Amino acid sequence: MTGKHIARRSLLKWLSGLFCLSAFPLRAQLADTLSARVDELTGGQTVTTGRVVVDTPRLADNGHSVPMRLSVDSPMTAQDHVRSITLLSPRNPRALMARFYLGASAGRAEIVTRVRLNGTQTVLAIAEMSDGTFWSGTAEVEVTESACLDAG
Amino acid sequence: MSVRIAAALVQVMAFCALSTFANAADKAPRSGIEYASAELRAMQADDFANPGMLWVARGEKLWNAPAGRDRRSCAGCHGAAEKSLRGAATRYPQTDRASGRFLNLEGRINQCRSERQDAGVLSYESEELLALTAYVAHQSRGLPVAVVIEDSDRERLTRGREIYYRRQGQMNLACTHCHEQNAGKRLLAETISEGHGNAYPIYRLEWQTAGSLHRRLRACYFGIRAERPPFGSDDLLNLELFLADRAKGLTVETPGVRR
Amino acid sequence: MVARVQLPASCRAGEIITVRLVIQHPMETGFRYDVRGNRVEKNVISQLTCRYNEVEIFRAEMGSGIAANPFLQFHTIARQSGDLVFEWVDDRGVRGEERARLLVTEA
Numbered sequence: 001m002t003g004k005h006i007a008r009r010s011l012l013k014w015l016s017g018l019f020c021l022s023a024f025p026l027r028a029q030l031a032d033t034l035s036a037r038v039d040e041l042t043g044g045q046t047v048t049t050g051r052v053v054v055d056t057p058r059l060a061d062n063g064h065s066v067p068m069r070l071s072v073d074s075p076m077t078a079q080d081h082v083r084s085i086t087l088l089s090p091r092n093p094r095a096l097m098a099r100f101y102l103g104a105s106a107g108r109a110e111i112v113t114r115v116r117l118n119g120t121q122t123v124l125a126i127a128e129m130s131d132g133t134f135w136s137g138t139a140e141v142e143v144t145e146s147a148c149l150d151a152g
Numbered sequence: 153m154s155v156r157i158a159a160a161l162v163q164v165m166a167f168c169a170l171s172t173f174a175n176a177a178d179k180a181p182r183s184g185i186e187y188a189s190a191e192l193r194a195m196q197a198d199d200f201a202n203p204g205m206l207w208v209a210r211g212e213k214l215w216n217a218p219a220g221r222d223r224r225s226c227a228g229c230h231g232a233a234e235k236s237l238r239g240a241a242t243r244y245p246q247t248d249r250a251s252g253r254f255l256n257l258e259g260r261i262n263q264c265r266s267e268r269q270d271a272g273v274l275s276y277e278s279e280e281l282l283a284l285t286a287y288v289a290h291q292s293r294g295l296p297v298a299v300v301i302e303d304s305d306r307e308r309l310t311r312g313r314e315i316y317y318r319r320q321g322q323m324n325l326a327c328t329h330c331h332e333q334n335a336g337k338r339l340l341a342e343t344i345s346e347g348h349g350n351a352y353p354i355y356r357l358e359w360q361t362a363g364s365l366h367r368r369l370r371a372c373y374f375g376i377r378a379e380r381p382p383f384g385s386d387d388l389l390n391l392e393l394f395l396a397d398r399a400k401g402l403t404v405e406t407p408g409v410r411r
Numbered sequence: 412m413v414a415r416v417q418l419p420a421s422c423r424a425g426e427i428i429t430v431r432l433v434i435q436h437p438m439e440t441g442f443r444y445d446v447r448g449n450r451v452e453k454n455v456i457s458q459l460t461c462r463y464n465e466v467e468i469f470r471a472e473m474g475s476g477i478a479a480n481p482f483l484q485f486h487t488i489a490r491q492s493g494d495l496v497f498e499w500v501d502d503r504g505v506r507g508e509e510r511a512r513l514l515v516t517e518a
Contacts, residue, residue: 057191059341061411062357065478067191089476093442097476105468105487107427112484116440116476146411147340148375150358152446200417203480206435210413360437360479 026126026136033090034124041086042134047126052085052137054125056115063143065114070100072109072127072135082109083128091121104130117143183402184345184410187336196351196409204286204355204407207279207362211287214280220271226284229268233291241292241404245393247304254308256392257285258364259384276383282362286353289406296403297350299396308386312394315387321378342411347372348399349392351408358411365392412436416497416511422489424518430461430469432497433482434507440475454502456481463513464493489515 026038026047038047055069072082081104087097100111109127117123120143126136185196195201215226215233230236245256248263255263258276261284265271274281301309316327330339331347338344352365359367366388370380381387417431434456441453453475461469468487492515499507 057189059189061189061192064360065357067195087476092476093440094474094476097474099472100485101470102485103468105463105466106485107488108486110486112482114478114482116438116478142341144341146358147342148372150371151374151380152359152371200415200431200433201482203433203435203482206413206415206433206480209415210435355480 034088034095037088037095038124038126041126041128045132045134047134047136049136049138051135052125052127054123054137054139056123056139056141058140059142060117060144062146063117063119066117066141066143067112068115068123068139069110069112070125070137071111074109074127074129076102076104076107076109078104079130081106081130083130085109085111086126086128087115088124088126089117089121090124092116092118097123117141119143181348181399181401182335182346183348183350183405185351185405185408187343187345188410192409192411196405202355202407202409204353204362204409207283207286207353207355208290208407210279211283211285211290214284215287219265220269222270224269226264226269233287237288237291239292239295239298241289241406242295242298243300245389245396246300247302254305254389254393256365256389257288258366259389261285261288276364277367282353282364285364286362286407289353289404292404293406294403296401297396297399299393299400301393301397305393308390308393309397311386312390312392315391316394321373321376323376323378325376327372347395348402349395350399350402351405351410353406354408354410356410362407365395412505412507414497414507414509416495416509418495418511418513421514421516424489424491424515426489427486428489428513429484429486430495431482431484432461432509433480434499434509435480436501436507438473438475438477438479438481442475456499456501456507459483459497459499461485462496462498463487464491468495489513491515 026049051073053071055071056066060066070085070087072085074080074082076082082102084099084101086099088095089097097115102109120141122138122140124136124138126134128134185193199205218225241257244260245254247254248260251263253259253263258281261281262273266273319326327347330344334344335346336343349365352368353362355362366383369388369391373380413435415433419428422428436456437454438456439451439454441450443451445451455475455477456473459471459473460467469485471483473481493513495511495513497509
């Protein structure tokens, strides 16, 4: 790859990043790999970006175990709460990583766990609300190979 | 008489020379956790989130469980580990006076099992040995590494030091090249630590499980493409002794969490 | 299976408490090979539930995307003193259970 190509790709990437503002529906931002998965989950309904925060380190220590906090901005009342949060990966061998079911009894829509990430990627979390709407959040994580290979 | 004095003088001079060489950096040692990310530090510090504590929990169960022909538990002789074994791990590896064998913690646990409990010897990296070693070492958490180099262990210390500074493997590297000369610098995306053994057994994210110091040392041998010494071998024990001596000033952290 | 649960020592009714669980389990992905070159079969904890005084308050469907020795933290509103019961099953059908008592004082 020549320097010129790298510069052009970086510019395109930056421009498309600008394009993906939070007001836009998720579909406009998704790689094809996950669109089908998201449709399965939502039944084709629109997913709005927002209210879901995926908190995870920018650079993972090791792809085998990456700490991740999923939180959803929701009053968690009987009338208005999070039903479930689904975690999807565009790069893992299995796109569907996990699904967590909550409910008003949770009080707070927040889950912490540790995930496996098969390389640098943008993880996607989709929350299904009690009113039937879907909301999403993402996080970019850099995942590198171990510097010194360990044969076990 | 003069021969003995001369021999003693030579021994002292050689020791001083080697010590100077060994303490070339001459800085206080820093534990691997200080070179780790904020996430890893948090994971180790939180006794519930620390996966190594699962092995400590299992170790506690094994400590109290009857074993061997006479159904005798560790607790049967040692009582509560928090009392009887507090500080024990800081003094390993060491020569067992009774048997003359040079033992690390794993070796000591196995010696107890075979000679006092008439129970089978546990293999390195087995769930049981990792759990018991983690439980025992954990009783010394927070205490400074305090290995004592007896006269009978001097030879082993010398051999361990010699391994540490010897170029090995296809990459022709010695431990010192990474862990002394380049500690704190990056290797790809990782920061090289000083390679101390004060947190073992550790939970290593790369292994997705807990493991012993010998497992980690063998991984380093593989890293430089050198033939790996067997678990429990003299080479690894001697290296373990040298590392313990080098880690004086650090506290035991077991169970450590490393990437 | 070794598992540990962490709950607050005590809490008041109506308080949102933090519940933590960690289970020793390899969460085997099915993509690894053993020393002989044979694939290690997939085995993950696929279903996990938490019931508080018999009522389900949390459920997780997990895959190989969850790290080994799964760690879960979530919340629930403390109501009455009672048991939190965790139950799970892995791909091999091996079941696990862990219980912990929650002490709830009047608000």
